Amino acid sequence: MSQISNAIATRDNGPEAIVRQHKDDLTLVLPSHVKGETWMRLAYGALRSNAQLLQVATRNPGSLMTALQECARLGHEPASKSFYFVPFGNEIQGIEGYRGVVERIYRAGAVKVVHAEVVYVNDEFVWAPGTIDTHQPPRWEGPQTVPFHKADWFSDRGDVKGAFSYGIFQDGTPSRVVIINRAYIDKVRKESKGSNSPTSPWVKWFDQMVLKTVAHRLEPWVPTSTEWRKEQMRAAHEVAAEQAGPVVIAPQGAEPDYRDDDEGPIEGEFVEDEGGAA
Structure with missing residues (x-):
């Protein structure tokens, strides 16, 4: 040939x-x-x-x-x-990527700002929720609602210590603050397939992978576009089911089943699915 x-x-x-x-x-x-x-x-x-x-x-x-x-x-x-x-x-x-996670949060429309930062050993980081903190910038007067993070951006900031993330809703209130430490970061990396390979993002773009990991942890606390689409599809399915025909009534004495296989994690339950796609 x-x-x-x-x-x-x-x-x-x-x-x-x-x-x-x-x-x-x-x-x-x-x-x-x-x-x-x-x-x-x-x-x-x-x-x-x-x-x-x-x-x-x-x-x-x-x-x-x-x-x-x-x-x-x-x-x-x-x-x-x-x-x-x-x-x-x-x-x-x-x-x-990290940008992809943030894009999905913005697409849902409920959050106007997504804040995510890597914290290094030489940074100053304060997070004491519910307390009065003099470190807080003027716009957050009163009880501390978001972490205070100060860094010398032009010096050696040391090794990665952890990361934090939160969103600001359209009405100006902050979401739940998510914080991860170095032990959690190393755990996610270890569970990521091929994380030690020279071509792995964990090797080539470590800081970006840390940002993406903490952004993933923020997802249960803010709406994302995939969740919005899922709810829209579920609502459409329910409407179609109501119009389809008679309702099937369970036999007398049968236990009702309130499970919904399409539902995500229960509030407070974190499903760790970062791995290679963290």
């Missing part, structure tokens, strides 16, 4: 062709703010511009599709600063 024929065969059976075949499935889960055609062109472009990504996707197209589906579900552009495609050995991992 000639080189041209080989190239055509590769093109017609390669990862790009597989992505094209599943175009409808991918665009179906995209949120309304994302244009399907534009999103697909970005997906093709990501494969064409990264030889290593294309090589791994050729060997394991299933991992590529999984990463693309997660990217589409979250409403991010493929291979952007919001959502990365990272080759790990013989598979591709889709990793949401």
Whole structure:
């Protein structure tokens, strides 16, 4: 077979062709703010511009599709600063970046400011909720509602000590403050697949991964666009069910089942799902 024929065969059976075949499935889960055609062109472009990504996707197209589906579900552009495609050995991992987490919080509309900072050993950090703190800036007079963080941005700030995050709602009130220490950061990194690999984000962009980890911990306390879409879909499903037909009544004496498999974690229960996608 000639080189041209080989190239055509590769093109017609390669990862790009597989992505094209599943175009409808991918665009179906995209949120309304994302244009399907534009999103697909970005997906093709990501494969064409990264030889290593294309090589791994050729060997394991299933991992590529999984990463693309997660990217589409979250409403991010493929291979952007919001959502990365990272080759790990013989598979591709889709990793949401810190910017992606913050974007989803802003999209929901309830939060006007997301504040997240890494705290280093040489920084000054004070967090004593409910107490009067003279460190507090004038806009937070009275009981301390958010942490005070002071850093010399132009000096050696030392090693990473931890991180904190909170949101400011549209009415100006702060959300719950989330704080993580170094032990928790190291735990998340340890559980992340391939975290010690030279290509791992934990090696290349450690500070950004710390920010993303603390932003993920903030998610249970502020609305995100994925939660909003989930509630919209649930409401539509309930309306459709009400219009579908008669209600089935449980037999006398049967115990009611109040479980809802679509519900997320109960308030106060943190589900640690950072891992490689922290």
